[in-house]
Amino acid sequence: MLRIGVLASHEGATFQSIINACAQGRIDCRVARVISNNSESGAFRSAAAAGGFHAVRVNDQYRIVFRFEGGDAFDVLCADYH
Numbered sequence: 001m002l003r004i005g006v007l008a009s010h011e012g013a014t015f016q017s018i019i020n021a022c023a024q025g026r027i028d029c030r031v032a033r034v035i036s037n038n039s040e041s042g043a044f045r046s047a048a049a050a051g052g053f054h055a056v057r058v059n060d061q062y063r064i065v066f067r068f069e070g071g072d073a074f075d076v077l078c079a080d081y082h
Helices: 013-023 042-050
Strands: 002-008 029-036 053-057 062-069 072-080
Touching: 002 013, 002 042, 013 029, 013 042, 029 042, 029 062, 029 072, 042 053, 042 062
Parallel strands: 002 029
Antiparallel strands: 053 062, 062 072
C-alpha cells in the first residue's frame, strides 16, 4: 500500500475524492499526511472525518496535525502558516 501526502489550500474537494477512492479500493493507498498553508482549510476537517487525522491550532500561526494509531501519535507535523 502506498502512503501519500496531500497538499491542500482551501475546501479540499480534490482531497475528499482521494479519500473516497482509497476507501472504495479504487486506488491502493493511505493518506499519511495532510499539509496546508491555510489553517482553516476544509482538508483538515475532511481528514478528521475520514478518521485518524487530528489538528490542533496552537495560535494564529501554527497548527499541529497528527494521526492516532493504537493510542500513539504518528506523522506529527507542526505547520507554519505565515
